Amino acid sequence: MTQSPFNEPFSLQRRNLQGGTKPLTFWGFQNETDPLTDVLLGSPAYLRHMATSSLSRKHLRENPCNIQVAQAQHKELVSAYEHFGVKIHWHEPTPELPMQVYSRDSSVMTPYGAIITAMANWWRRGENYAAIRTYEKLGIPIYDMVTAGTFEGGDFNVIEDGCVLIGCGGARTQEEGARQVEEWFKKEGWETRLAFIDEYYVHIDLMVVPIAPKLTAVCLACTEPGIVDWLKGKGHEIIDVPFQDTMALGCNFMSLGGDRVIAPTASRTLIEKLRARGFEVAAVDMSEISKTGGGIHCMAQALKRAA
Numbered sequence: 123m124t125q126s127p128f129n130e131p132f133s134l135q136r137r138n139l140q141g142g143t144k145p146l147t148f149w150g151f152q153n154e155t156d157p158l159t160d161v162l163l164g165s166p167a168y169l170r171h172m173a174t175s176s177l178s179r180k181h182l183r184e185n186p187c188n189i190q191v192a193q194a195q196h197k198e199l200v201s202a203y204e205h206f207g208v209k210i211h212w213h214e215p216t217p218e219l220p221m222q223v224y225s226r227d228s229s230v231m232t233p234y235g236a237i238i239t240a241m242a243n244w245w246r247r248g249e250n251y252a253a254i255r256t257y258e259k260l261g262i263p264i265y266d267m268v269t270a271g272t273f274e275g276g277d278f279n280v281i282e283d284g285c286v287l288i289g290c291g292g293a294r295t296q297e298e299g300a301r302q303v304e305e306w307f308k309k310e311g312w313e314t315r316l317a318f319i320d321e322y323y324v325h326i327d328l329m330v331v332p333i334a335p336k337l338t339a340v341c342l343a344c345t346e347p348g349i350v351d352w353l354k355g356k357g358h359e360i361i362d363v364p365f366q367d368t369m370a371l372g373c374n375f376m377s378l379g380g381d382r383v384i385a386p387t388a389s390r391t392l393i394e395k396l397r398a399r400g401f402e403v404a405a406v407d408m409s410e411i412s413k414t415g416g417g418i419h420c421m422a423q424a425l426k427r428a429a
Contacts, residue, residue, distance in 0.1 A: 133263040134254075136235045141309030145233040149262050151427030152233055154280045154332050157379035160426040161203060162225050162256070164213045166196045166411065170220035174243055174415040175294070175324045177369070185413070192411035196223065199418065202384045202404040211425060213249075213256050221246050224416045225423045226275040226327075229253040234310070235265035237303065242272040242294045262425070266306060271298030276325030276420055278303065281332060282356070285313040287349070289326025317349050327419050329368060333361065333377050333401075339392060341368040363392050371408065374417030379427060384418055 130146055137143050149160075171187040173179040203210055213222055221243075222228075228249035230237040236257050241247045250267075257264060277289035277300065286307055290300040297318075304314045317326050329341040330349065338358045340350060343365040353360065363373040372389030381401045385393055386408040393403050408417060 130261065130263060132258050132261060133235075135266055136263040137266040137306060141311065143234045143265070143310060146235060146263070149260075149426050150231060150233040150235070151280075151424060152283045152429060153335070153427070154424065155282075155334050155337075155377050155379055156427035156429060158206075158208050158377075158424055158427050160209045160211060160424075162211045162213065162229075162231075162423040162425050163200065163203075163421065164222040164225040165215035166193045166223040167215045168217045168220050169193065169223055169411075169414065171414045172221065172243075172245065174221065174246075175322075177322075177324065177415065182413075187413040188410050192414065195407055195409075195411045196421070198406050199384070199408070199421065202406055205404060206378050206382055206384075208378065211256075211260060213252055216252070219246075219249050219252060221414070222249055222252065223411070223414075224420045226420050227416075228275065229257070229423060230275045230278040231262075231423055231425055232265055235263040237265050237275075237278070238267040239273045239275055240268040240271065240299055241274060242296075260425070268299050268302060270302035271296035271300075273299030273303060274325060275423065276327045276416075279326050279330060279332075281338070281353070281358075282335070284311065285315075285356070287315050287317055287326060287330060289317045289319055291319045291321040291323060291325070293321035294324055315349070315352060317346065319346075320344075324415070325420070327374060328371065328417075329363075329373055331373055331375060331377070331419055333383065333396070334379075334381060337361065339363050339373050339375070341365060341373050344368065361392065361395055363389065367391055371412045371417030371420075374419040376418050376422050386412070386418055 277295040279287040370388040375385035
């Protein structure tokens with residue numbers, strides 16, 4: 123049986139059903155804004171442009187993705203992680219999984235192990251099984267598997283230590299799946315908040331993504347005011363990402379911690395505001411690959427962040 127560092131045994135259900143699950147000693151993280159050390163990516167080797175959302179369907183109809191350009195853009199994204207010294211781990215690419223580049227969807231990393239999600243599109247459900255193999259290979263135990271409805275990783279948004287915002291748009295993450303995950307984390311003592319979003323926006327991480335402690339990027343034009351008030355009530359300063367930038371996946375970036383961010387070049391407003399605050403921003407052109415349905419945040423699953 124594969125074991126992770128510090129002899130953590132691999133398990134398909136590590137979760138304590140009554141709550142109080144012990145955090146892993148090596149893998150995982152407490153906060154999405156802590157310094158990123160290890161990330162899980164999916165290869166675009168077999169990428170295809172498919173109608174996974176209304177946004178990707180619109181591009182497919184009007185101006186389909188140039189796959190070779192998209193693959194080159196992903197190489198630039200990989201180079202950005204390497205530039206910041208992040209260790210990259212990979213899913214094993216297979217022709218049957220054309221959307222595996224979006225490594226956030228098929229699983230969710232938590233302090234207690236990985237959650238295996240339940241994908242909405244039938245042609246992506248194999249990604250969940252492949253994710254189990256990846257975690258076993260890495261020696262990362264499975265916290266649990268979503269069984270009550272569809273649930274995708276872009277809707278699990280760790281806002282700060284012990285606090286998660288869970289998106290629910292119906293088309294990709296159903297309320298039943300969201301409620302199941304919410305119940306697990308309530309038992310662990312976490313604060314949870316459900317965000318019911320229009321399915322057009324796909325996942326909550328299209329419009330709300332943490333940047334640094336108490337600093338969060340939000341598209342105010344499409345985010346429910348109650349969510350914004352909730353964030354402000356927790357002491358978060360909001361950086362507004364304009365609607366047009368958001369529709370180009372401009373609010374879908376990756377915080378590396380330590381005032382470092384990888385963001386799409388299309389997100390000009392956010393990049394300018396972050397650089398003015400002293401952030402180091404690696405701006406990567408994602409214009410072609412994002413036509414297939416996701417952005418930088420969608421293409422990465424943080425495996426380990428330093429506390």
